[in-house]
Amino acid sequence: MLRQLEGSAAVARAVAACRPQVVCAYPITPQTHIVEGIGAMVKAGDLPGCRFINVESEFAAMSVAIGASAGGARAYTATASQGLLFMAEAVYNAAGLGLPIVMTLANRAIGAPINIWNDQSDAMAVRDSGWIQLFAESNQAATDLHVQAFRLAEELSVPVMVCMDGFVLTHATEQVDVPTQAEVDAFLPPFEPRQLLDPDDPCSIGAMVGPEAFTEVRYLAHAKQLQALERIEAVGRAFGDAFGRLSGGLVSPYRTEGAEVVVVALGSILGTLADVVDDLRRAGRPVGALGITSFRPFPAEAVRAAVGDGARVVVVERAFSVGFGGVLATDVAMAVGGGAGRVSTVVAGLGGRPVTERSLAGVIDDALRDRLEPLRFLDLDDQVVARELARMAERRRSGPHAENILRDLGGAPLGPAAGARPTPERRAGAPGGEGR
Amino acid sequence: MTTQPVRFYQVGSFAVGNRLLDPDQRTVQADRSRSNALTSGHRACQGCGEALGARYVLDAAMRATGGRLVAVNATGCLEVFTTPYPETSWQVPWLHSLFGNAAAVATGVAAALAVQGRDDVRVVAQAGDGGTVDIGFGCLSGMFERDDDVLFVCYDNEAYMNTGVQRSAATPPAARTATTEAVGPEPGNPFGQGKDLPTLAMAHGVRYVATATVAELHDLEAKVERAMGVRGARYLHVLVPCPLGWGSDPSDTIRVARTAKETGLFPVYEAEGGTVTSVSPIRRRVPVTEYLRLQGRFRHVVGADGTVHRPDIVERLQQMADATVERLGLDRPAFGEGGPAGTGSPRTGEAVGTGNPRTGGPAGEGATP
């Protein structure tokens, strides 16, 4: 049934419909509304058989989930940004142990400087942890992906992270078709653990493994991700059959036929991109977009097939590898071949800066004219950067970058991006609002 | 070889052996049907107090729960020496996740069991002192505060042994570790630092808190049994000498543990809901030098023959011991030596037991079964 819902509320309902048994939560913007929603349902008695545990840190949240999953319960948690990093050791551990935990990541920038708004640096920081990482383009996708995530996780005994852009999705209210309990029950079988702490059949989980077997154990993590490439497609199809709407899968190509430029991206930016592609196509320009739903496992073959042989590739990323450039772009370049001559990285939307249709159209136009450099920071205010670099050259004790730049901007707006700041629903720091 | 003749003052304690006891008071280890939760073949050093402590704790917990037990382990010696796969010493379902999260993982296991209606199965979490008082303290404090149904056992060998004997917040003053070397004007670990975890547990209002040593294994077993009779958060702090890290003779592990108690440096007591309810009195008070001389980590303070090299340090340690004895009223005449057993808790003035938690104080009563 279609409802007008905040993204977080839709996800909370979808997760609840999956009948989680242990939910642990530690608050961090912009994840809060999701766990608050689930907590309220548990408290109201709408989720019998579910424990909601308020833990003292994200490290504990993931650790409780680890224990719960090994104890045979369907376990769920959600976090973002600093919270993900705070639990990083346990994130790796959950995957290493092969425990089918599902976690929502409400993508947010990582500090310093502290910033509560959206980018995807957090997801990239645990890219190699062994979790399946699925990215939602819309709140409908976020809702549907959670239902698929539990099924995938439990089929493969691998944890799954559903990434949804903070604020852009979590706090956006739009129409979402929330799966009903009956639909989910028909789609998602009860959790049958592959490994269980059971006095009737004791086993040791988490033993020390030396060089004699470590490679094989780690390879198995990889092998399971390769299986996931097939299972993600299959589960996505099964979901489509059961729910009557397409959702999930590895990639989602948009008007890539005959495209000379294909823009590749993760998450909610694909909505904007589709509009840009439509405009450009209307103007007779051969461009398309490719959304990557499954970032890990990385669907290299599907990407290659969707991009084709000739097209130039622009990867728009809400994160980057400092000192190098694109993260997703590196994977895409490996998949499609041709290297930096063919694949450009555009770093965009860091810390919540809006990615506008105009800027994207400009980038694509440059790509079509062969004027796009291998790495571009979209809407970078060169003046602001130049001023701080000059200050550093001038004197040794030039002070902290962030504060210097904010002071510059507070004085006189220097460039085009200076005024363009996102407005989250409630201001940071406001009492009862979105704190930090 | 060091030998210890049986002393008469031990009569009335459980040190003489099971044959003098009622059958229901005999040790779990004396029972042929004991579970061997932590079985032989592990790789602990000779004389490892931690291996001994863990075996007694888990076997007692197994008996108390009818074998319905799950153990969660932090990283550390106990984890490493028990699971050099394909060998595992654990005869109980056992989960090791990380160094600092055993309490939270145990919370998760307990929650999972509860929601599945399997709460006949009980959860014990175990960690070394590092995994308890330092890196694991955040998760432990959370577990305490939420009153999760977990018995957390700290095997305190007073340093990070698994990584090569570095200082922890449980390392005593003056002790040499690899990061507090016995050099300079103030050799070893500084005075005035460190955490007293049982007290911190009590400050959380933890339902049942107890300390024990591997010198009094019957007492240890009884405390585990009592702890398993309570639902909610419980904490057991066991002093486990480490011959490797302490520089003590492997055959002296029990003697070292007993001396720690008999000097007053390591108080043995029980507390409920934040109040001390019984103390294990010191039977024969000995000066701290008796304890220090048994251990290489204090060699710069006292020689093996008892020669005092640093009287100033000895005096400070003796003052610490005296203060602890005074605070908890440990220096009561031992039972079996004529004096009335356990005449009162210094904290509360309430009647306390004989020092034997089995027969003694009111612990366990009033707690939800």
Ligand SMILES: Cc1ncc(C[n+]2csc(CCOP(=O)(O)OP(=O)(O)O)c2C)c(N)n1
């Ligand atoms: C996060 C993290 N930091 C450090 C370590 C290294 N480490 C493993 S075991 C250990 C020492 C354990 O000390 P303790 O908890 O006292 O147990 P013991 O070995 O003394 O029984 C350390 C420092 C680790 N495994 N994980």
Ligand code: SF4
């Ligand atoms: S180093 Fe100490 S704690 Fe570790 S196994 Fe050896 S004796 Fe036991």
Ligand SMILES: [Mg+2]
């Ligand atoms: Mg230790």
